[in-house]
Amino acid sequence: MSHLKHLEIWFVTGSQHLYGPKALEQVGKNAREIAATLDQAPALPVRVVFKSLVTTPAEASLLAQEANASPNCIGLVTWCHTFSPSKMWINGLKQLQKPLLHLHTQHNRDIPWPTIDMDFMNLNQAAHGDREHGFIMSRLRLNRKVVVGFWQDRQVQNQIGAWSRAAAAWHDWQGARYCRLGDNMREVAVTEGDKVAAQMRLGYSVNGYGIGDLVKVINEISEAEINELIEQYEGCYSLAPELRKNGNRRQSLREAAKIEAGLRTFLVGGGFKGFTDTFEDLHGLAQLPGVAVQRLMADGYGFGAEGDWKTCALVRAMKVMATGLKGGTSFMEDYTYHLDPRGMLVLGAHMLEICPSIAKRKPSLEVHPLGIGGKADPVRLVFDTPAGPGLNASIVDLGNRFRLLVNTVEVVAPQKPLPRLPVARAVWKCQPDLQTAAACWIHAGGAHHTGFSQAVTLEMMDDFAEIAGLELVTINMATNLRDFRKELRWNEVYYALRQGFVF
Numbered sequence: 001m002s003h004l005k006h007l008e009i010w011f012v013t014g015s016q017h018l019y020g021p022k023a024l025e026q027v028g029k030n031a032r033e034i035a036a037t038l039d040q041a042p043a044l045p046v047r048v049v050f051k052s053l054v055t056t057p058a059e060a061s062l063l064a065q066e067a068n069a070s071p072n073c074i075g076l077v078t079w080c081h082t083f084s085p086s087k088m089w090i091n092g093l094k095q096l097q098k099p100l101l102h103l104h105t106q107h108n109r110d111i112p113w114p115t116i117d118m119d120f121m122n123l124n125q126a127a128h129g130d131r132e133h134g135f136i137m138s139r140l141r142l143n144r145k146v147v148v149g150f151w152q153d154r155q156v157q158n159q160i161g162a163w164s165r166a167a168a169a170w171h172d173w174q175g176a177r178y179c180r181l182g183d184n185m186r187e188v189a190v191t192e193g194d195k196v197a198a199q200m201r202l203g204y205s206v207n208g209y210g211i212g213d214l215v216k217v218i219n220e221i222s223e224a225e226i227n228e229l230i231e232q233y234e235g236c237y238s239l240a241p242e243l244r245k246n247g248n249r250r251q252s253l254r255e256a257a258k259i260e261a262g263l264r265t266f267l268v269g270g271g272f273k274g275f276t277d278t279f280e281d282l283h284g285l286a287q288l289p290g291v292a293v294q295r296l297m298a299d300g301y302g303f304g305a306e307g308d309w310k311t312c313a314l315v316r317a318m319k320v321m322a323t324g325l326k327g328g329t330s331f332m333e334d335y336t337y338h339l340d341p342r343g344m345l346v347l348g349a350h351m352l353e354i355c356p357s358i359a360k361r362k363p364s365l366e367v368h369p370l371g372i373g374g375k376a377d378p379v380r381l382v383f384d385t386p387a388g389p390g391l392n393a394s395i396v397d398l399g400n401r402f403r404l405l406v407n408t409v410e411v412v413a414p415q416k417p418l419p420r421l422p423v424a425r426a427v428w429k430c431q432p433d434l435q436t437a438a439a440c441w442i443h444a445g446g447a448h449h450t451g452f453s454q455a456v457t458l459e460m461m462d463d464f465a466e467i468a469g470l471e472l473v474t475i476n477m478a479t480n481l482r483d484f485r486k487e488l489r490w491n492e493v494y495y496a497l498r499q500g501f502v503f
Helices: 019-038 059-067 086-095 117-121 126-139 154-173 195-202 212-219 223-236 251-272 291-298 309-322 434-443 458-468 481-498
Strands: 007-012 047-054 073-080 100-104 144-148 177-181 205-209 276-278 303-304 329-338 345-349 364-367 379-382 389-395 400-413 425-430 449-453 473-477
Touching: 007 019, 007 059, 019 059, 019 073, 019 117, 047 059, 047 086, 059 073, 059 086, 073 126, 073 154, 100 126, 100 154, 144 154, 154 309, 154 458, 177 251, 177 309, 177 458, 195 205, 195 309, 195 400, 205 212, 212 251, 212 379, 251 291, 251 364, 251 379, 276 309, 291 303, 291 379, 303 309, 303 329, 309 329, 309 389, 309 449, 309 458, 329 425, 389 458, 400 434, 400 458, 425 434, 434 473, 434 481, 458 473, 473 481
Parallel strands: 007 047, 007 073, 073 100, 100 144, 177 205, 177 276, 276 303, 400 473
Antiparallel strands: 329 345, 329 449, 345 425, 364 379, 389 400, 389 449, 400 425
């Protein structure tokens, strides 16, 4: 996922034949100029393609059919240069299965005060043309994003860019396959869920595979493949002395490399975009996959520990959204607290599986006891995370819907060195504070596993939830517990009633 330029947003402009061919020609020219400018804007990671001028019901329907069938189209941006009667959009919008952004702009930024006349007024009617367009989307109860402002402004382009990243993640989910190696961690509730409902509503499938299927592939890995990975390790990381050539734990490194090569081969062969494992099912493995999982995540795979397929899929979606941006994205877990009233903190970590994309500096490759799982000491990358803004997100299966819960955080440096904690980790301040954030998270049913990112923004998560039809609940600087609990109760009523609405 080095770039998303193979994906397209189709720029569509509404008008009508009332204004004559000369006006429509100008509308098309202006629309192409806007599309071309957006296509070159640094904030947009995907292509923006001028697709069509919609002036009739047949054109609107044909557009929707073409968008649905296009493998590269991830969504439509619509704009009404003139007045575009909304009834002609109904059948097309009803058929549309791709995300939708309504850009409320106009070709000219300023009113030409000395020269404005009725010809200008008839041509530039977005101020009320887009309101007609917006009405029919509201009448159809369509999820969409509305962006208002001049199309050359950076803020407008940033908003479209955030939505395009969310649309790309949604596109990536459609037909995605996730592999569950082993089952769920025994007796754990939050990592379970309805995989059929997820496939119906969210587009991706999750299926289980025996650990023996993976072990068979691992056992077929050649010495040459192992040696190639060892060279990569030695070039990318600082190896602990015992893992270096002639070190007394060198064999542990070779076992870790063999697991990585086999796991990568298994995932590529199955066409998977992410996977889960569990330390309760390691039959045939020499050690719990550590560095293998970390490096696969760095390459864009989703991951969830202990069978957590929902977090696996979420991490993959966040990886897609973050493509090309500064900052990393990883599987994460709120592990332990620092409850000093002068400044409460969370230490985020996991047993092994934190993505090195969030590393502050060159990670250290080490081997240490795990204490659980009953296998040999696993090899893992150890590092700290750089200070700066970030967020944690969780997807929760509530039975009648999926909830996306997001908490914005501020990553800080550990207050003291952690010489005896041999795991990758991040330390952060919750917003608005730990007490409020943790109470809200628990009231909302948020999981202990999360997708953590210093690249993905709250706006992207908001856009993604709107596209996916997820309930979004946000914990940030504006949150207070009393209002948050009210929001949860209101949402229960809304989603219960929504299933019975007849439009």
